[in-house]
Amino acid sequence: MNAGSASARSMTLAIDTSLGTSVAVVDGGGTVVFRERADDTRRHAEHLGGMLERALEGRRSAIELVVAGMGPGAFTGLRVGIAAARATALGLGVPCRGVASHAGVTTGSAQVTTDVRRKERAWSIVVDGLVAGGPHLAPAEAVPAPGGAHAGLERIDAQGVDAALLALAVARGAAEVPQALYLREADAVPSAGPKRVSR
Amino acid sequence: MKAPVVLGIETSCDETGVGIVRGTELLANRIASSMELHARFGGVVPEIAARAHLEAMEPTIRAALADASMTLDDIDAVAVTAGPGLAGALMVGIGAAKGLATARELPLYGVNHLVGHVAADVLSGEPLELPTIALLVSGGHTSLLLVRDLAGDVELLGETIDDAAGEAFDKTARLLGLSYPGGPSIDAAAAEGDARAIAFPRGLTAPKDRERHRWNFSFSGLKTAVARHVERAEAAGEPLPVADVAASFREAVVDVLIAKALDACAAHGIPRLLLGGGVVANARLREVATERCAEAGVTLRIPPLELCTDNGAMIAAVGAMLVARGDAPSPAGFAAESTLEADTVQVTA
Ligand SMILES: [Zn+2]
Numbered sequence: 001m002n003a004g005s006a007s008a009r010s011m012t013l014a015i016d017t018s019l020g021t022s023v024a025v026v027d028g029g030g031t032v033v034f035r036e037r038a039d040d041t042r043r044h045a046e047h048l049g050g051m052l053e054r055a056l057e058g059r060r061s062a063i064e065l066v067v068a069g070m071g072p073g074a075f076t077g078l079r080v081g082i083a084a085a086r087a088t089a090l091g092l093g094v095p096c097r098g099v100a101s102h103a104g105v106t107t108g109s110a111q112v113t114t115d116v117r118r119k120e121r122a123w124s125i126v127v128d129g130l131v132a133g134g135p136h137l138a139p140a141e142a143v144p145a146p147g148g149a150h151a152g153l154e155r156i157d158a159q160g161v162d163a164a165l166l167a168l169a170v171a172r173g174a175a176e177v178p179q180a181l182y183l184r185e186a187d188a189v190p191s192a193g194p195k196r197v198s199r
Numbered sequence: 200m201k202a203p204v205v206l207g208i209e210t211s212c213d214e215t216g217v218g219i220v221r222g223t224e225l226l227a228n229r230i231a232s233s234m235e236l237h238a239r240f241g242g243v244v245p246e247i248a249a250r251a252h253l254e255a256m257e258p259t260i261r262a263a264l265a266d267a268s269m270t271l272d273d274i275d276a277v278a279v280t281a282g283p284g285l286a287g288a289l290m291v292g293i294g295a296a297k298g299l300a301t302a303r304e305l306p307l308y309g310v311n312h313l314v315g316h317v318a319a320d321v322l323s324g325e326p327l328e329l330p331t332i333a334l335l336v337s338g339g340h341t342s343l344l345l346v347r348d349l350a351g352d353v354e355l356l357g358e359t360i361d362d363a364a365g366e367a368f369d370k371t372a373r374l375l376g377l378s379y380p381g382g383p384s385i386d387a388a389a390a391e392g393d394a395r396a397i398a399f400p401r402g403l404t405a406p407k408d409r410e411r412h413r414w415n416f417s418f419s420g421l422k423t424a425v426a427r428h429v430e431r432a433e434a435a436g437e438p439l440p441v442a443d444v445a446a447s448f449r450e451a452v453v454d455v456l457i458a459k460a461l462d463a464c465a466a467h468g469i470p471r472l473l474l475g476g477g478v479v480a481n482a483r484l485r486e487v488a489t490e491r492c493a494e495a496g497v498t499l500r501i502p503p504l505e506l507c508t509d510n511g512a513m514i515a516a517v518g519a520m521l522v523a524r525g526d527a528p529s530p531a532g533f534a535a536e537s538t539l540e541a542d543t544v545q546v547t548a
Contacts (some may be wrong), residue, residue, distance in 0.1 A: 045293050049531030052301045060302065075246065076287040079253050083294035086257050091271060091302025180253065186246035 009064035012170065013055060013088065014163035017081030018073030018101035019114055021047035023055045024164035025063070030171060032164045034059070039160040041115075044080040052084065063092050067170050069101035069161055071181035072114065072122035072135045082180055098177040100124065100131040103169040104161035111146050111155045113138075121157075122183060125150050129165065130174050137183050203275040203522040206263070206299075207515025208256075210292030211284025211312045212339045213237060213248045215255035217263040218512025219274070220519050225322040227266035228505060228512040231255035238379045242369050243338060249287035256295045263511065271303055278518025281309030281529070281546045282539030284339060289535035297531070306528035309546040310517040311539055312509075314353055316475035317346050318520065319506040319513035330469050331500070332356075334460040336484075337476035337509065338365030338380070341456075343414045343463055344541055346473075350520050355541035356463050357414025360403075364452055365478050367418035371425050371448050375441050382481050385445045389483070392446030399424050399451040404458070414463055421451055453487045460488075464497050473500040479507040521545055 124134030202222025372381030
């Protein structure tokens with residue numbers, strides 16, 4: 001190895017705010033060199049500021065890619081991480097790549113479910129740490145058991161997402177997810193017309 | 200020392216704004232609006248606005264840098280709107296600002312949107328004379344401020360207790376079957392109308408309101424009065440005099456706004472009034488303000504329209520002022536404050 005390789009860009013920064021807030025840096029060999037996670041499903045913007053600072057300290061010139069967890073998740077929190085990931089990549093002059101957040105739950109195989117509020121859960125089939133099906137929405141009390149080739153798969157109701165696993169999933173070829181996985185249309189029912197005020 | 204170059208990010212409502220200033224010099228002012236996405240709902244839908252901010256943010260930052268012929272290497276600090284505004288919308292700008300500032304190791308200032316509207320005037324090329332009364336009217340806010348010092352002494356004299364003035368225009372436009380946004384469509388409809396045809400109520404101007412609501416606004420009663428008028432015409436099977444209703448409604452809004460602003464000028468002995476916010480695009484508002492300020496001996500300041508509507512340059516201007524004063528940046532853990540008070544210029548916790 002020549003002297004230049006030590007400072008060469010080889011690390012991946014990953015950010016996920018689909019459930020709690022998670023920030024990680026993984027080096028080119030797949031070793032996690034920074035990992036912080038707060039499974040607080042609120043206060044994403046608050047947690048993220050400090051985590052990002054600590055993640056980038058001394059590593060700015062080593063980051064070659066930023067990975068963003070694209071959900072599913074509660075919309076407002078989810079967007080904080082995506083916006084931050086994209087802007088961080090812009091600031092570092094490197095690409096940003098979005099992946100499904102459910103890849104950040106296990107490196108094995110499972111039916112991964114996460115709370116997306118309103119008494120619903122989102123679920124995906126994860127095989128060897130990569131999302132192989134989903135995400136789908138289901139009532140929290142009635143998430144269907146996977147069938148066919150995935151019948152009998154262990155179910156994991158995740159309390160948090162590990163951004164380090166997202167970075168590793170990308171290194172292993174996880175599919176790109178360019179837009180946030182909202183799964184629901186924006187709440188905006190056009191009103192039926194003006195309310196009457198006189199009788 | 201050269202004045203600091205600050206990039207400002209604004210996402211408090213439906214405009215994704217990114218501006219760049221050097222001290223008080225305007226270098227770029229890019230705005231991506233999601234307005235047309237809200238048109239069929241007759242008003243800003245917060246979740247639609249937030250989704251649009253997320254997609255518009257990076258392209259708008261790039262466009263602003265290109266407009267200023269700059270790269271991120273030229274930026275000395277980042278400022279972002281911390282509030283007041285729609286929480287989900289604000290959060291997109293704050294997430295992006297934290298990412299950008301942290302990646303570039305730049306100081307980040309979370310600043311007040313309302314103070315930004317006042318600071319916009321420093322970019323118009325002439326020094327802002329203080330103290331001044333400021334009337335900020337948009338779809339999201341209707342506020343009357345006493346500004347003694349932009350960077351630390353801004354007092355909220357009054358604000359709307361129900362609808363913002365811009366919202367009143369939007370809702371009334373719907374009642375009259377006019378298009379969104381309501382400001383321009385009511386303006387157009389009012390052109391042929393008689394502003395004195397209907398005596399619509401002036402909210403919170405009765406003597407009994409003087410003590411508690413002297414400088415507060417209320418537009419819901421006015422909206423209800425218009426609705427009643429429309430329904431009465433319908434019930435009677437008469438055609439609705441849209442032009443007269445639009446003109447009379449607009450006159451009522453403008454009258455209350457300017458009367459209260461000038462009352463604040465007189466009460467505080469401050470012969471200066473600054474206008475800001477998107478409703479300033481309303482020609483009748485500017486006309487009445489010009490006439491009555493002249494009569495009252497009050498100097499009127501209206502920044503160029505592209506600096507009156509929500510924009511990132513005004514946020515950058517606040518940031519530049521804080522940097523110039525040597526103020527410390529906001530802490531890494533700051534968050535959106537959808538109800539941030541006018542007297543908090545910068546969030547420090
Ligand atoms: Zn505004």
